[in-house]
Amino acid sequence: MSHRVPRLGVAxxxxxxxxxxxxxxxxxxxxxxxxxxxxxxxxxLERAGLDFVTFEDAFSGxxxxxxxxxxxxxxxxxxxxLDALLLAARxxxxxxxxxxxxxxxxxxxxxxHLATALATLDHTSRGRAGWQVRVSPRHPxxxxxxxxxxxxxxxxxxxxxxxxGLFDEAAAVIETxxxxxxxxxxxxxxxxxxxxRFLDADKLHHVDASSEWFTVxxxxxxxxxxxxxxxxxxxxxxxxxxxxxxxxADVVFVTPRDGEHARDIIAEVRAAERAVGRIGTPxxxxxxxxxxxxxxxxxxxxxxxxxxxHRVRSSDATLVAGSADEVAxxxxxxxxxxxxxxxxxxxxxxxxxxxxxxxxVPELIRRDLFDxxxxxxxxxGWSGESRPADxxxxxxxxxxxxxxxxRYHDDLAPLATRRTLETAAGAx
Amino acid sequence: MxxxxxxxxxxxxxxxxxxxxxxxxxxxxxRAGSQIAIDSFxxxxxxxxRGRFDFFFQAEGLRVREHKxxxxxxxxxxxxxxxxxxxxLAGVTRHLGFLATINTxxxxxxxxxxxxxxxxxxxxxxxxxxxxxxxxAFHGENFRRGGYLPRDERYERAAEFVRTxxxxxxxxxxxxxxxxxxxxxxxPGAGRFAHRGKHFDIEGTFPIPTAPQRHPVLVxxxxxxxxREFAARTVDAIFSPFGEPxxxxxxxxxxxxxxRRAGRDPDTLKILPGASFVLGDTPGEAAERAREVAxxxxxxxxALALLEQTWLRDLSDHDPDGPVPPVxxxxxxxxxxxxxxxxxxxxxxxxxxxxxxxxxYRLSIRELVIARAHRAAFAGTPLQVAQRINDAVQxxxxxxxxxxxxxxxxxxxxxxxxxVPFLQEWGVLRTExxxxxxxxxxxxxxxxxxxxxxxxxxxxxxEFQPATAGxxx
Numbered sequence: 001m002s003h004r005v006p007r008l009g010v011a012x013x014x015x016x017x018x019x020x021x022x023x024x025x026x027x028x029x030x031x032x033x034x035x036x037x038x039x040x041x042x043x044x045l046e047r048a049g050l051d052f053v054t055f056e057d058a059f060s061g062x063x064x065x066x067x068x069x070x071x072x073x074x075x076x077x078x079x080x081x082l083d084a085l086l087l088a089a090r091x092x093x094x095x096x097x098x099x100x101x102x103x104x105x106x107x108x109x110x111x112x113h114l115a116t117a118l119a120t121l122d123h124t125s126r127g128r129a130g131w132q133v134r135v136s137p138r139h140p141x142x143x144x145x146x147x148x149x150x151x152x153x154x155x156x157x158x159x160x161x162x163x164x165g166l167f168d169e170a171a172a173v174i175e176t177x178x179x180x181x182x183x184x185x186x187x188x189x190x191x192x193x194x195x196x197r198f199l200d201a202d203k204l205h206h207v208d209a210s211s212e213w214f215t216v217x218x219x220x221x222x223x224x225x226x227x228x229x230x231x232x233x234x235x236x237x238x239x240x241x242x243x244x245x246x247x248x249a250d251v252v253f254v255t256p257r258d259g260e261h262a263r264d265i266i267a268e269v270r271a272a273e274r275a276v277g278r279i280g281t282p283x284x285x286x287x288x289x290x291x292x293x294x295x296x297x298x299x300x301x302x303x304x305x306x307x308x309x310h311r312v313r314s315s316d317a318t319l320v321a322g323s324a325d326e327v328a329x330x331x332x333x334x335x336x337x338x339x340x341x342x343x344x345x346x347x348x349x350x351x352x353x354x355x356x357x358x359x360x361v362p363e364l365i366r367r368d369l370f371d372x373x374x375x376x377x378x379x380x381g382w383s384g385e386s387r388p389a390d391x392x393x394x395x396x397x398x399x400x401x402x403x404x405x406x407r408y409h410d411d412l413a414p415l416a417t418r419r420t421l422e423t424a425a426g427a428x
Numbered sequence: 429m430x431x432x433x434x435x436x437x438x439x440x441x442x443x444x445x446x447x448x449x450x451x452x453x454x455x456x457x458x459r460a461g462s463q464i465a466i467d468s469f470x471x472x473x474x475x476x477x478r479g480r481f482d483f484f485f486q487a488e489g490l491r492v493r494e495h496k497x498x499x500x501x502x503x504x505x506x507x508x509x510x511x512x513x514x515x516x517l518a519g520v521t522r523h524l525g526f527l528a529t530i531n532t533x534x535x536x537x538x539x540x541x542x543x544x545x546x547x548x549x550x551x552x553x554x555x556x557x558x559x560x561x562x563x564x565a566f567h568g569e570n571f572r573r574g575g576y577l578p579r580d581e582r583y584e585r586a587a588e589f590v591r592t593x594x595x596x597x598x599x600x601x602x603x604x605x606x607x608x609x610x611x612x613x614x615x616p617g618a619g620r621f622a623h624r625g626k627h628f629d630i631e632g633t634f635p636i637p638t639a640p641q642r643h644p645v646l647v648x649x650x651x652x653x654x655x656r657e658f659a660a661r662t663v664d665a666i667f668s669p670f671g672e673p674x675x676x677x678x679x680x681x682x683x684x685x686x687x688r689r690a691g692r693d694p695d696t697l698k699i700l701p702g703a704s705f706v707l708g709d710t711p712g713e714a715a716e717r718a719r720e721v722a723x724x725x726x727x728x729x730x731a732l733a734l735l736e737q738t739w740l741r742d743l744s745d746h747d748p749d750g751p752v753p754p755v756x757x758x759x760x761x762x763x764x765x766x767x768x769x770x771x772x773x774x775x776x777x778x779x780x781x782x783x784x785x786x787x788x789y790r791l792s793i794r795e796l797v798i799a800r801a802h803r804a805a806f807a808g809t810p811l812q813v814a815q816r817i818n819d820a821v822q823x824x825x826x827x828x829x830x831x832x833x834x835x836x837x838x839x840x841x842x843x844x845x846x847x848v849p850f851l852q853e854w855g856v857l858r859t860e861x862x863x864x865x866x867x868x869x870x871x872x873x874x875x876x877x878x879x880x881x882x883x884x885x886x887x888x889x890x891e892f893q894p895a896t897a898g899x900x901x
Contacts, residue, residue: 030605223506
């Protein structure tokens, strides 16, 4: 590991990850569609020095956490959401340090639009953009465009080869996006008055991405992002997703139950990296945990009971309700197991975000488990017109990742970013 | 300050265009800044808001242009994803509208409608959509479906696209949002939609309730008969190519008449030509600066390249300051220039017209290109430019202008500093925004009723002919 202190981020989803959060918080439903609400939440996290914030999304807009695909939840469940990538963009010019990682789906969207949108987010945020990759496996999602056939069965009944196909396509989309991000070399803009040339055409490159799902000629319309490569992340619960992360991502979010399970997951992730022949920097492994944090353990448990009274929540991640001290002890055990950081899923934003910044962060600092905005090296020398004068904190740097060299630059040895689709195909 | 507008004159609508990727934008000037850094967009948006403009406008890029088998090197290149940059700008402005050019061909209605609805919320009702289509294979090579649409069908698809987007935007009325602590929605069917058409067969639940101005402001740039008819019935504003008073008044009267005949208040359809400007303290100084700007825009290399794009063959052995070579139909190279607007009909028609002009006035290549490919600017003193804008509006040649400038990103500053005060003094441009006003309200458009747009009759796709995306890339 090139960094010592774990990274700390928050995953934002609606009013919180608990489906009853909006009701218990007394929020007007329209609040979740207003910029003000999101600016308030993210600004507070930035002030507390958190490394990043992620924004949940799905192609349908249906919240995975609210599980509102269940019609029984009816009119009391949160419905709908704003587009996460545009929400992150809205926050990008009014924040200055925190990493912004929207979810963007790859199954029913255009790889070219995704890549250019994420590159633009990196420009508007001055190098703080990330991407949480997600596939869209559900039948109702396919009906929103009517262009692909997806079996109308419960998720768990989906055919393995169908699911593998979705993830293979996701790997191809990531690889294409990475190629597009490199398709302008950093010194492509020359402004050469003598020859009248703004561009050096030799520094732009067709990407000629071709797969069974799409082709993209390139180059990108957007010059290379400030980070060189936008930080790619994925949430993964098993081998298919671990392999996708190993092929295409920089960071993987995982869901350990305890310290021992965390060790197992790390071993599985490393095995997936070997299986796909990952070259270069290993995945940063960030552990997800859903939290209800309060002044005392009893207060947290009481609040969780109130939430569950509204609606019982079952989570893919460990749910812990307790005092900051208790939560910090849990995270400490996971850090000892070797994870590179934590992503907190607040059960109820209006209660748990202030608890994270006011109670948990000081406790983590005390235990040397968090260093607000600290020890973050600036990205190594990068040129190009988009360089802000005041030296940005690149999101990649928070994870100890360099600004990668450009795959199209001459004399480059094979690098992590040059992993090809052939590698992906060979790994299956 | 002398000239006065008539009392109670029409309000002038002003849009600010972010300089595009073409030879009109001068990058060699020492004051020229980045075409992609967020600071450039923020500066222009804030300058437009300081000048009490109605909106900020950007064109879309879907592929880097190529010329003679290479990426085109002479013009500014590189653009942002528009929705993303406009979402960011919504956070650092309070009143300015944002008009995004977005293609219907390489998007799906659900996805794009969701993005525009998101922008509409995140900007508190300050979003607009300039509807364009493209269908050529060159741009299609960047997208899943490729250049899949026959030329005629792309208009038909675009028409169905817009209709579908309107259905989605109307599918979840904000009135059915519930209350704190109660139901999230009062109508279980909120957001449900099903559209069965030739181009789209989709259904589901739209995830965003109606935003402050309900629909984004819709804009289109068609000049064909079908395009005018569609615009007169459906959109809120037309980008007119007719900036001159005569043709401007003719176009204005025509489309406003069509709107009236369609049962619509013609005042709810705004006509907006584009204009650039060059200022001087005296008319002579302005003319001299206009000449300097033209020479900076049309460099010797650019002059040759633009001639090649018109003559459709390699002319690199010609002297830009020398005589214009004849048009040669046998020498035409198909695809010499890719990523520019293509015209139908005789590909050399424009070349023949240019050549005749060059012969008549004995022009060099560079002089010809300046005379023909150069965008006419309003050149004059600030007062003259203000008068010309106001005269066009008060005499019904336009309802306002989309102001471009030749410098990124500071070109608009002197317009705001010197021209805007005249318009404000004459009472034809606001001195303060109305707090909380939407883009639609700033344009003086009435609020939209639930359901269909006023005046929209059942869609006949055949009548819809939006313009192609100009100089995409």
